[in-house]
Amino acid sequence: MYRYDEFDRKFVNERVAEFRGQVARRMSGELSEEEFRPLRLMNGLYLQLHAYMLRVAIPYGTFSAEQMRKLAQIARTYDRGYGHFTTRQNIQFNWPKLEDVPNLLAELADVEMHAIQTSGNCIRNVTADPYAGAIVDEVDDSRIWAEIVRQWSTLHPEFTFLGRKFKIAVSASDYDRAVVRFHDIGLFIKKNDAGETGFEVWIGGGLGRTPMIGKISNEFVPAEDLLSYLEAVLRVYNMNGRRDNKYKARIKILVHETGLDELRAQIDAEWAAIKDSALKVPEYEIERIRVYFAPPPFETLNAVDRGFETKKFENPEFSRWVNGNVVAHKQVGYAIVNISLKTDDLPPGDITADQMDNLADLAENYSFDEIRATHEQNLVFAHVKQSELFELWRELGEIGLAMPNIGKVTDMIVCPGLDYCGLANTRSIPVAQRISKRYADLDQQFDLGELKLKISGCINACGHHHVGHIGLLGVDRRGEEFYQITLGGSGAEDAAIGSIIGPAFSSSDIVDAVEELINFYVEIRNQGERFLDTYRRVGAAPFKSRLYPEKLDAAA
């Protein structure tokens, strides 16, 4: 993984010092809260319902055991012993005191971490495929390019006060494991016929109040021109994006209102003017960064490990975990292991400081000292020997992290909701916990297969409900929590935005309603069909009449 050189280290330390000064000016009253707000947000510091919250960047979701241990220590010292993984490969800590934040950041800097641009109207933490470097279907390691974008976008003088936040994701595969099409800019790494690397660029995707799937603005931007192209897009957006209404300020609205062809022409004109400049990414820098992402020293192993096969045969629980959470690796004899943070004990994405420390040890022992965070609020050990899967599973079980529910109905993306968030209308976590209880039976979960359920506590859609196969959106009805159901969304390569199925359900009825939909799917599904496939085959109407039978009676 990437390691700081003296330049990176100095930069991050200087950023800590700068922020320390800003905090001091706020504490002395020299800066008003209004003036301090954008400064603290640019450094990931939110003022939430009850206290401050700090969001720490995990660039493209890759981090080390040492960094995980530091996060554990921060959770103990500044939070109440927990961390919360987000949908953008970041981790959040609640309850830090303002005066402690500079020291907290200095501690992060010690392990090459920061909170730069994890919030604010700037280019946010760059995300990537959590299987990068391990999955067979990638054409390159997306983290190399994500790191190049990270450096270019860090404290970019021109793009620090954009109309709205700006999110970039990178993937190198036809399978979309990073919701790339729902980013302000989504980059798919491609190879052209000559074998050269380039980027298929998607612009204007996003969730929030106005969900939109991105559109292709350029089918192949040569690798060396990546930064000039990004700069052209950002400049056109910064100058022309709406500033009159923050809900219409994302680039997706500019794409929608300007039209893709016209906007593309503007971007291309700007790009042509700046392409042949110092923005070209030099080959030595690409190679310098590539070296950090070289494959770890894999052993030469057999494709089939007898011990592993035997354990699977002997131990059905282990076998189920392998089926649910383990993915084939491009290196023979290795595997990619997903670690679910959707357990019975904690809110989705949450982890205790002790679990963090334990995972750090396990990462060192089993996965070349590397951990990944996913947008689905889980973790990944990317490089585990098949022959060691059983031991790893056993040890994960000891710390309560062997839940085999990846991609299943209880593997929900859930926003913090009204339990923490100042924007939320309703709580999300309790609904998720009730759904988890309802579907606690793992046999049933496996029978249902892949079912992506996502919950947002308000229209800002941090819980990605628009792209849930089943999405729940919390709405406030005269002080009461209601939940609106959307069906048919997908954040993957078959990207789609879900449609609202009908009137919202009260908090006490919502879990029954979800169960009714799932029961209906089970009754009508064809062999091997996922919930999403069945929904797409039969359409919304049958699900609707099942969910709202009284409407049908009234119509008859």
Place this chain on the structure above:
Amino acid sequence: MPLLKGRNIVEDAWTLLADNLELPEAGFVIVSLDRFIRDRDLLVACSGPIGVRLSSAQSPELIADALEVFSLIELEFPAFTDGRPYSYAQLLHRLGFAGEIRAVGNVLRDQYLNLKRCGFDALEIKEGETAEEWCIATGAFSAPYQVAYDTEKPIMSLREKRLAAAS
């Protein structure tokens, strides 16, 4: 208002001309875009130097065919969170504008580095503020990560230099 140029507070020879006032022959006045559009011929004919102030909703594209008329372009920040003028400054340089680019309006001193990096030459500050306060921001980082309008060497090229020195 005091004018900050580089690291110094300097005398400001310019005045902002209200749209209803007559154009002085000696120039050194800053007009609005509306005035320029209305009195373009008159302004072009003026023997003294002319400046224009653009609001953050007015792109320099609007005066792209008249840049040589102006010795000064002021870009206005209605709020420090409105970042459009950063791109306008970059665009002006790209369009070949050779005069002075000034920031006016609501800017935080933490943004001075960004302004300089995007090619602003000067900035209006408030009475009583000192150049030293404003220049704290410009000294915050030894080297930036990315190229901008300024001549700062980005970290990437420092690495290249180190690489060359090592080989």
